[in-house]
Amino acid sequence: DAKTTQPTSMDCAEGRAANLPCNHSTISGNEYVYWYRQIHSQGPQYIIHGLKNNETNEMASLIITEDRKSSTLILPHATLRDTAVYYCIVRPLWEGSARQLTFGSGTQLTVLP
């Protein structure tokens, strides 16, 4: 699976947009980009995923660059409850590949009041 690179930590003011970058320069054409987050002492929570196009759901937006080598997760109006470790993961689409998620170290996002 392609490796991902994320900043170790970021701060964001409450009510502002949080933009979390992820570099996945070795991604192949049949790999999805997934984002999960993990609030302290809880299980990881699925946020969003995408292949080529930008995606939006009730939690966040995912912007994938045209060359697919990087992406940005956007939390439009961060709240204190969004403080968590955010993981960017790339994962193959096809069934013959490894199915597990490979987590890196993630980005610790701290939303400040």
Next chain:
Amino acid sequence: DTGVSQNPRHKITKRGQNVTFRCDPISEHNRLYWYRQTLGQGPEFLTYFQNEAQLEKSRLLSDRFSAERPKGSFSTLEIQRTEQGDSAMYLCASSFSGGPETQYFGPGTRLLVL
């Protein structure tokens, strides 16, 4: 649909004892994964099932670890002769095969081996 559940949520045991954890996946999901997470690290894959078949095991899954999913529904993870290094959060996730196959995680079982 209540999501993935895990029991117990916390377990304290003495070194050398056996422990067993249970995971109940989302009902229509045919795949079930086990991960382990130590302090300050991201989750690491241990093993996964498709229905009742165990399809892959990580090198992390030593011979003291065994996982089952006998009827393709709930799963158990047993650790025999626990060691202090087994102290970790054990996470279960489930998914439905096909397409992007999003995995949904349970709350985890935190194990402390004294």
